[in-house]
Amino acid sequence: MLNRMARRRSTRAIDMSGPGPSPEQLEALLKLAARVPDHGKLFPWRFMVFEGEARSRFGEKLEAFARADIPDGSEERFALERSRFERAPLVIAVISHVTVPHKIPEWEQIMSAGAVCQNLLLAADAMGFGAQWLTEWYAFDARVRAVLGLADNERVAGFIYVGTQAVAAVERPRKPPQVTRWTGKA
Numbered sequence: 001m002l003n004r005m006a007r008r009r010s011t012r013a014i015d016m017s018g019p020g021p022s023p024e025q026l027e028a029l030l031k032l033a034a035r036v037p038d039h040g041k042l043f044p045w046r047f048m049v050f051e052g053e054a055r056s057r058f059g060e061k062l063e064a065f066a067r068a069d070i071p072d073g074s075e076e077r078f079a080l081e082r083s084r085f086e087r088a089p090l091v092i093a094v095i096s097h098v099t100v101p102h103k104i105p106e107w108e109q110i111m112s113a114g115a116v117c118q119n120l121l122l123a124a125d126a127m128g129f130g131a132q133w134l135t136e137w138y139a140f141d142a143r144v145r146a147v148l149g150l151a152d153n154e155r156v157a158g159f160i161y162v163g164t165q166a167v168a169a170v171e172r173p174r175k176p177p178q179v180t181r182w183t184g185k186a
Contacts, residue, residue: 004125009169011130013087016163020051020089025127029092029162032123036115040102044109045116045157048093048148055085061147062138084138088161092120095150096157113157120160130165133158 021029030047038044050058063082066073085091096113098106117133124131138144139156148156 001126005122008122008125009171010121010132011163011165011169012167013132013134013161013163015165015167015169016088016130016132016161017166018089018164020163021124021127021129026090029120029123029127033094033116033119036112036119038112039108040104042099042102042104042109042112044097044099044104045113046095046097048095050085050091050093051089055091056082058085058147059083061144065138065141065143084136088132088163090162092160092162093148094120094157094160095148095154097151097154100153110157117158117160120162124160124162129162130169132161134161135159 026049033047034043059082062084063078066078066081070077094113094117096110098109100106102109121131121133135156135158139159145155150156
């Protein structure tokens with residue numbers, strides 16, 4: 001496990017192809033992703049799965065929004081929006097669902113959703129798939145929120161693209177972690 005974590009890197013969605021996870025693998029991915037810290041057992045997140053034709057239908061919505069926002073945009077730009085979810089055979093939206101007010105701070109609930117996203121990346125890697133955590137503009141767009149049926153207390157924590165690596169993931173430069181040790185001395 002530690003060796004996998006030491007080598008973990010994102011596979012760009014555009015570098016993915018099929019096959020994606022089988023139904024049994026998807027079920028396992030979601031169960032593994034859900035094994036995160038969750039103070040108060042609130043389950044402050046949920047999953048929304050895009051596969052098959054649903055990816056294209058969602059892309060049609062993104063294209064329509066782009067055409068409305070950029071009336072003089074290029075056909076290449078509109079094609080990009082239309083095909084965004086077709087870059088990988090599976091896209092899993094992690095929806096942060098916070099309960100406010102609650103004794104569990106909102107920040108802890110949001111962090112739990114972030115942990116779900118990371119677990120999805122690790123589980124997909126362990127299954128031999130490539131994965132990438134993206135948000136991009138559509139994660140923050142009010143019209144997209146409406147299309148997804150998000151409640152006022154929900155937002156997209158991330159879209160996790162999962163598929164077979166068509167191109168090997170490339171290592172990127174990584175900075176050493178910053179560490180400060182508190183000693184209690186002034």
